[in-house]
Structure formats: structure tokens, C-alpha cells
Amino acid sequence: SRSIDLAVIPGDGIGQEVVAEGLKVLTAVLPQDVKLETKEFDFGARRYHATGETLTDADLDALKAHDAILLGAIGDPSVPSGVLERGFLLKLRFAFDHHVNLRPSKLLPGVATPLAGDPRIDFVVVREGTEGPYTGNGGTIRKGTAHEVATEVSVNTAFGVERVVRDAFARAQARPRKKLTLVHKNNVLTFAGHLWTNIFNKVAEEYPEVATEYIHVDAATIYLVTQPERFDVIVTDNLFGDIITDLAAAVSGGIGVAASGNINPSGAFPSMFEPVHGSAPDIAGQGKADPTATVLSVALLLRHLGYEAEATRIEDAVSADLAERGGLPARSTSEIGDALAVRVAG
Amino acid sequence: SRSIDLAVIPGDGIGQEVVAEGLKVLTAVLPQDVKLETKEFDFGARRYHATGETLTDADLDALKAHDAILLGAIGDPSVPSGVLERGFLLKLRFAFDHHVNLRPSKLLPGVATPLAGDPRIDFVVVREGTEGPYTGNGGTIRKGTAHEVATEVSVNTAFGVERVVRDAFARAQARPRKKLTLVHKNNVLTFAGHLWTNIFNKVAEEYPEVATEYIHVDAATIYLVTQPERFDVIVTDNLFGDIITDLAAAVSGGIGVAASGNINPSGAFPSMFEPVHGSAPDIAGQGKADPTATVLSVALLLRHLGYEAEATRIEDAVSADLAERGGLPARSTSEIGDALAVRVAG
Ligand SMILES: CC(C)[C@H](C(=O)O)[C@@H](O)C(=O)O
Ligand SMILES: CC(C)[C@H](C(=O)O)[C@@H](O)C(=O)O
DSSP states (O other): OEEEEEEEEEESTTHHHHHHHHHHHHHHHSOTTEEEEEEEOOOSHHHHHHHSOSOOHHHHHHHHTSSEEEEEEOOOTTSOTTHHIIIIIIHHHHHTTOOEEEEEEEOOTTOOOSBSSOOOOEEEEEEEOSSBTTSOOEEEESTTSTTOEEEEEEEEEHHHHHHHHHHHHHHHHHSSSOEEEEEEOTTTSHHHHHHHHHHHHHHHTTOTTSEEEEEEHHHHHHHHHHOGGGOSEEEEOHHHHHHHHHHHHHHTTOGGGOEEEEEOTTOSSOEEEEESSOOOGGGTTTTOSOTHHHHHHHHHHHHHTTOHHHHHHHHHHHHHHHHHHTTSOOOOHHHHHHHHHHHHHO | OEEEEEEEEEESTTHHHHHHHHHHHHHHHSOTTEEEEEEEOOOSHHHHHHHSOSOOHHHHHHHHTSSEEEEEEOOOTTSOTTHHIIIIIHHHHHHTTOOEEEEEEEOOTTOOOSBSSOOOOEEEEEEEOSSBGGGOOEEEESTTSTTOEEEEEEEEEHHHHHHHHHHHHHHHHHSSSOEEEEEEOTTTSHHHHHHHHHHHHHHHTTOTTSEEEEEEHHHHHHHHHHOGGGOSEEEEOHHHHHHHHHHHHHHTTOTTSOEEEEEOTTOSSOEEEEESSOOOGGGTTTTOSOTHHHHHHHHHHHHHTTOHHHHHHHHHHHHHHHHHHTTSOOOOHHHHHHHHHHHHHO
């Protein structure tokens, strides 16, 4: 008999609310014979204020024992900027070697986009998750003086770039359009840019069916609003991926529906799935948050664990719900979760 | 009697065509008593192929003698990526200490935007131009091997950040809305982020009338497409500024109308004005390029040199031309330039 042993991190703000709905839909979609076990972890601002801890070695050991992690959101204005981001979110991505940060963007029927016309948007960003400007390398001298110098070092390795580029080629190959775009800034960041471009071109030779293109990150933001249909799969570095996936979420229905996976394809560590949005403290506790992004993250989680049919059932349920949504009265977080749970149980 | 001694760098591709129109409008707008002298410099791909040179010390000396520089575009697919960017464009910005990279975004009546609804867009980005990830610091070891490591070092100094932040506050103070947004990624790039944030908050105390806010760069791309009216003046680092100004150009009418100034406010070196667009080799030589961005860059140039009335006349002419454009048959590069020259000569 099959089982899923899930670590659940509701986290801060609306994280609590949306994760509850994600679990509701997960429970509803799973076949009877799959045993779901969940263990909740209390990480985030509360824990930090109570103990000063963000993510300890013991925490990492405890999380490691699970098949996957579902995260709501981490972050609160009461904690200085960077403490929970570097001390929890990024620490976890690095510790569990989540080098494939997967962020699909699909404009579903009935969903509002800020773009005029009727854009077709259906692409996936494969964002590198363990290198680039996110490594925390760098430092500060003469802090707080008129002579302060602060550096940030983007570290890029052939090992790190090649594995994520290979992952992206494999994903492009598996999609009907078979197109892969490398996004970087190789005309300015020439050291990292050449590494990315050379590896991209080298791996491309093994995928003759995949059409490739290169676009500078600045130009990519233009295309994301003027020709989003141009994209199928995008592979890019950690920081550029951070930036363009927020823009991609905005044009394809907003961060209320943007899901993501922080994936370790080797399975050496559990992968983590989370909505792209943050903890939204301004609307927390009011039952206003849209749990759709979390529910779609649950679909990515299921697909990662091999439950393809169940993942698709969730995605279909979300599509159907969104298509109808314009005609529905405004619903609370749990009403949307209930509606999706009913559909997937269907 | 007054005079303007202008260095003109048409450069590559459509650069030639759009600069000709920029000069046409400049000549038409200047009062009789202002003596305009121009000296053309042949920089870019042609020069590089002929001599291997991009920008020599002698070139810099020759440019230095002028009051300002008007640039068309530099770049050609026949030159490896990075050679002209680092060897010419960035070299010039760094050599002449162009630390204020000014990029206004204004959606003018009659201009198409990819955004739905009827967005109001009128803001200015003050992009730092001489620091950050653009310094060329970093390097590569074990190049071309499976063990290659490439680094890019973002260098940020209190000196460099403070002067551009001060420039931005002064600009915000002078605008009716008096609002300044700092865009960075201080939750991840904590070394540089804290430097920027601390200096921003410190200078803010001297400008009690300026309303301030901080936005992460990823979120800024969302607001640029969902609430562009939120922005008045934005100050940001070199790379984030590169990215968000292309997006800003896209939403406010496209890079056909986006102007920029690479400004040294001290006047120690001449400032350089250029359209945000590149050399567009695919349409070069066909008289198809829109010279509006170059003409608007000429307006920024005139304002920088103290010709405020003439700058405004050009901007008004462009507004009037764009408002009428929908009703006009498609025009060539020089027809648009002619029309603008007639209007400013008024
Ligand atoms: C919160 C922050 C550390 C994070 C990132 O920059 O990766 C977020 O923006 C994201 O995209 O997941
Ligand atoms: C061509 C390139 C070096 C340049 C930059 O990155 O600054 C361009 O994109 C710009 O925005 O002026």
C-alpha cells in the first residue's frame, strides 16, 4: 500500500489559512489506498520571536525524514528584513539542494490579466535555486560609515548550471512546443553569462528537437508583457528567475494562482512546494486569502511524488473553478477550498 | 553668445538613422543665437572590425572636450556578446562617471500600451550607473571544464549610493507628487540591501515632504503592470534599474519612445543621452526605425544643458505627434523627424 509522509509548514500570516485548504484538497483527491500522514512544523516569525531560532540542524533532520514539504508562507514585518528569508527559506533551499525551482505560468480561462488583448500564456520557468547571487557570499566593510563598501558575490558553477539546464531541456523536450529560452545578461555579466551560455549551447546539441533561444533579462521583461506566447520553457539563474517569475505570475492571473516547487530531482532530500505569494500580513486571519496557489502547489507536489492523475485532477478542478469564478459571489478562503475539494473528489 | 559643442555617436544599425533625426529636431528647436557645433565619432562594430578597438584613451580625451554626447545605438550580432557592451557602452559610463542614469516613463495620449484599462503612467527611474553588478568585478576559474566557477561581484559604496539617492530625492522633491520608491532586494542581498536601505532612510530625513516607500525588485515588476500609477520617482541599483526600465518602457509605449540620460551631475565629464532601444539590426537601413526615443533623448540633453524651454518644446511636439499618429499613415524615420522638426520650429 502506498503512503505520503508530508511535512507541513503553515508559517506566517495567510500561510496558515491557505495550507489548511491545500491539505483539504489533498485529502479529497487521494485514493483510499494511499495513506497520508502529515506532521506540522511551527516555523516562522512566532518561533523566531519565542526562541531566536529560524531553522536548526535538528529541524533539518526532522524535515529530512519526510517525503515532501508543503509550505504556506514565511515572513512578518515584526522580523527584520532578511532574517527569515536567509535564515529559513533560503537556508532550506540550500540545505536540501533544491536546485530546480519550478514555476509554471498559465493564464486560465476566466482569469483576469493586466494585459490587453487576449494573450495566450502557458510556460514554465526553471529557476536555478542554489547558486547565483543567492549564495550569501559577499560582505560589508566600514559598516555605517561614509566609507562603507558592500559586496554581493554571484557564484556560478558548471556543476550547478549544467544540472538545471539539463532539467530544463528534458522538460522542454516533453512539452508539445519543445522550445527552451535561456534568460541571462551575458552581455554585461560576462563571466557568469559565458558559463551559462556555453553550457546551454553544449547541452542543446543533445536535444536536436528542442528549439532554443537566448534573451537578455531586461528584454525578457518586455516580451513577458508584449509577447508572452513566445515562451514555452525558460531556464534562468536564481535572481533573474525570482524577478521574471513574479512578473510572469502578475501577467498570468496574479500571485493568487502562482504555484512553485523547490525540487531536488535526485530525491536525496525532500522537495518543497509553496505558493509564490508571501504571508500577506495585511489580510491575514480574515479568511480573504485565495488558497488556489497553494492548491496548485499541492498538484506540483503530487506530480513530483508520481501521482500524475491526481495532480491533473487538481489542476482541472482549479481550471473549472476559475472559469466559473466570475459568475460566483465572492468566497472566503475555506469556501474556495471546499469547492475545490468537492470537485477533485468528484 | 551661447553655444553647444556636441559629440555625436550614431553607432550601429538604426543608430545612424535615428541620430540624424535627433539632430534635425535639435537644429530646428535651437534659437538663432545658439551656435551648434557637432563632431561625429565612428564607434561601434565597424570600428571594432577594422581596428579591434572599442574606446581608447585618446577617444575618451576627444569626447571629453564636448559639452554633451548624443548616442544612437551600439551593438551588432557580428561582434561577440559583451565586447561592445563592456568595451564601449559601460566603459564610457564608468570613465565619465555617469552615475545618474535617468529614464523617464510617461504614457502619452494616443500611445498604445500592452496593459488593459487606461493606466496612468508618469514616473522617472533614477538608475545608479557606475556600481553594482556592472563593475566587471569577478572572474572565472577552470574555464570550459566541468569544474568551472564563474563569479560576478556587485560592488556598492556609501559614496556611490548616497550621491544617486540624493539626486533621486531632489528630483522627487521637485515633482508635484513628491514620492520616492527604493527598489532593491534587501531581504536576500542583505549586504548591499542594508547599505542602500540605510542611506535611503538617512537621506529621507532631510526631505520630510517626500513620501518614501521600499519595494523588492520582484514585487516592483508586479506593480509596474498592475499599478504603474503607484510610482513617481524610483531609485535603484544598476542591474535592477536595467531590468525595470525595459519593463517600464514596454508598458509606457514601447522602447520606440523611451529616452535616457547617462548623467554626471557635477559636469566634470560630458553626459551622454541615448534611446533605451538597441541597434535593431533586423530593421536597420530601411527607414523604419522610430526616431522618437532619440528625439526625446535630445530633450533630456537640452534640459541638462539648461535649455529648459527648448526641451519642453520638443516634448510637447512629441506628445502632439503621438496623439495624432493613430490617424496618420505609416511614416518613415525621416518623415517622423521632419514632422517633429516642423512642430518644434513652430
Ligand atoms: C522571500 C524571498 C527569499 C524569495 C526569493 O527571493 O526567492 C521569494 O521572493 C520567492 O520568489 O520565493
Ligand atoms: C547594452 C547594455 C550594456 C545596456 C545595459 O545593460 O545597461 C542596456 O541594456 C541599457 O539598458 O542601456
